[in-house]
Amino acid sequence: MDFSLTPLLVVTGISVALALVIVIVEKLIIKAGPVTLKLNDAEPKEIEGGGSLLGALKDEGVLVPSACGGRGSCGMCKVKVFEGGGKILATEAPHLTEEERGENVRLSCQIKVRENLVVEVPTELLDIEEYEVLVTGAEPLNHDTMRVTLTFGEGVEFSFRAGQYVQLETPIYDGLPAPTQRAYSIASPPQEKSSIDLIIRRVKRGVATTFVHDLIEVDDELTLSGPYGDFYLRDTPAEAIFIAGGSGLAPFEAILADMAAHKNEKNVTLIFGAVNGDDLYDLDKMRGYEETIPNFRFVPALSSPREEERWEGEVGLVTDVAGRLFESMEGMEGYLCGGPGMIDACIEAMTERGIREEEIFYDKFS
Template sequence: METFIVAPLIVGGVVAALGLLISILDGIVNNYGEVVVNINNHTKDLTVKGGAPLLRSLSQEKIFIPSACGGKGSCGACKAVINSDVGPLLPTETPYMSEEEKAGNVRLACQVKVKKDIDIEIPEELFNVREYNAVVESTRVMTYDIVELYLKLDQPVKFKAGMYMQLVIPSYKAKKKGDMSFKGTTMRAYSISSPPSDNQSAEFLVRAMPDGRGIATSYVHHHLEPGMHIQTIGPFGDFYLQENDTTMICIGGGSGMAPFRSILRHMKESNMMDREVWYFFGCRDYPDIYYLAEMRALEKEWPNFHCIFALSDQELHEPEEWDESVFGPRSAIIKGRIDHVVARYMKEEISPDSGFEAYLCGGPMMIKGCTIVLLEQGVSQDNIYYDEF
């Protein structure tokens, strides 16, 4: 009996000792000391402790590169040009790199460790990215899987309509059996749905993952409450309103409503209502529709604005009560896949005289299908802007 008790204790002690020894050796062997990060030809030089990923080294110095996955190497967003020899591209980087980017020394900042002095290039606008301490002002259930999150910020934020910010998700424990728990800290990117004029706040639309297991979405849907504190970083992104006179074709789905809501509210506030806008929003069924009354009210105030909700499911569950004074006629809801609906309207309803500019926000399959339609209808690839998630 004593053997069965003592043996595991001995093995455990040996394992613990080996772990400690490895930790000590790692600290000695991989002690890179202080290294210098030269940014944009000495526009800014940082002295950091060597050995950490570039993404983390920069964020610790309050320079934030976009990273929708929180530095896990699964989003491909944290790209930077690295002009120093940091070794070959890793298998975790290559799926996110075009041939042009590979030739141009583009790397993922979360995958490159800073082991010696390093020269990098990043967009100048990233120097304006800030970290904000926010208080949850409100959370509002919009559909069975989408929550509107409204935050009050500790300082004003300056952004263009259509850009996004990153929510910093802390550790949390499951409230009940079957719920998700998370240990550590990560970040997730969400488009800002509030207009730039509301610069002391930030509003987001957060859609739950289909399996309910999303780290960030579970936290927002099941843990965040009014009065709680959360950090957010931004703004980021090159998906924003281009100011010209072309006809806008906007296509979204799910939480892809967010950037368009920011853009439309900004356009109305800025008296840009001479511009023609066609907004197509794809849903599966009636329960997926939200902000419908708001869009119908906007149509009445803005004659050049047209909003079409398209429902793709074969069997639809129409609500028993329908207030036409709020929602408009049932016929205003089109049945069909979003790319088919867009194609029909562009062929039959929308004049090409002013030229086209297209904005797409949603999942990859929706974006792919609608891009094909847009190109077939004569929209230039250079005039198609994407926010894919």
């Protein structure tokens, strides 16, 4: 080894280390002050750095959907970031397709605002508003599911498409650090504009659902934003299968009420899946739609009915029940709502039976 090079290597090493420190400090601290945000076609605007892009957009009145409240698990807070977003993080990677990466799509909740940003959000998000609502009803539907009615302020008309969802903010309780935002599908008809119903199932130790099931009271004031989402009934002649699991019935309640209001003649079968009879609700209401919607069939199905229930309806997983009802699903549309496991299994079963993946629409309750 040539020892004359040693001091040079040491100096170079120290310089590289110092440069790294400077870059890190610059990234973490210095650029956490004011930065500019250029949003869609608007002029760049100075904003405070340091928080998440999701929060910065909210401060600018742009309410990007964030069903998991910014934890990087729902993948719904996507926006395009052309400058200033840094590298794609490991938390974002599973939610981004190759095509989305090519189009600079990022999860806004995962991006820290540290440098000047150039961002594009879908224009429809610019119309989404935040509302103060009053809890005017909180009624148990079964052992773990509740219907909550939220009424808008005087004179407010909340317009939405049947199948869409809102983001409900539940307040701080039990020492939580901040309010919590979660997505809930609207269960009431779009013809009703002064209030909405949500159907909320308890999740063990879930932050928002514990509030709703244990603490909510009539006359509570809450905040929500919306409407969000593109889960709605397509206006096509194709026959449709709806599959709902648990509180996944919520958007279908809105869609069916809307179909009844318009005497929609689309051929529709709704399979409502549950474990046993204790998990079902609103059966009479759903059966009633067989009388008021011209070509509608309702099929409740239990995967493990108890003997004493003497259940005479369909038995099995919703995928098996759908397979028994439709040997071929070619040319049909699928609409799915419920937990991720059910949705993934249904997509697989439906594509195997001939439904094209583009004709399957879903809201995953992740």
